Amino acid sequence: MIVKHLNDIIGTDADVRGPTFASRRLLLARDGLGYSLHDTLLHAGEETYIWYANHLESVYCIEGTGEIEDLDNGVTHPISPGTLYVLDGHEKHYLRAFSDLRCVCVFTPALTGEEVHDEQGTYPPPTG
Numbered sequence: 001m002i003v004k005h006l007n008d009i010i011g012t013d014a015d016v017r018g019p020t021f022a023s024r025r026l027l028l029a030r031d032g033l034g035y036s037l038h039d040t041l042l043h044a045g046e047e048t049y050i051w052y053a054n055h056l057e058s059v060y061c062i063e064g065t066g067e068i069e070d071l072d073n074g075v076t077h078p079i080s081p082g083t084l085y086v087l088d089g090h091e092k093h094y095l096r097a098f099s100d101l102r103c104v105c106v107f108t109p110a111l112t113g114e115e116v117h118d119e120q121g122t123y124p125p126p127t128g
């Protein structure tokens with residue numbers, strides 16, 4: 001059994017800061033589950049361009065408001081607590097936080113923990 005608390009992650013190397021968000025990575029590839037699980041905080045007023053070319057991501061909002069613009073089809077969806085979106089088609093998108101936006105994110109394959117968005121908004125493919 002694995003038991004952790006968010007407080008065990010904050011301030012460690014699994015607390016990864018991007019320019020517009022903090023990704024607190026509760027489960028990573030090293031946990032051996034095949035997915036990673038993150039408690040992600042997107043900062044109020046920020047916009048993030050993202051293209052997960054190498055991963056699938058499920059995002060469940062638990063706090064705050066924002067929107068996701070799917071650049072593959074031009075459709076924008078509001079985000080509020082209870083909203084789930086799943087990037088099952090490697091969609092390029094903008095994520096906008098109107099207030100601090102807190103989301104639980106699941107990545108497959110699992111992130112190793114070191115990934116930060118590159119200039120294309122992408123995380124590199126898993127190695128090993």
Ligand code: 9YT
Pocket residue numbers: 021023024038040042048050057059095103105
């Ligand atoms: C919701 C989202 O995609 N935010 C960007 C960060 C990413 N989810 C992560 O690494 O936790």
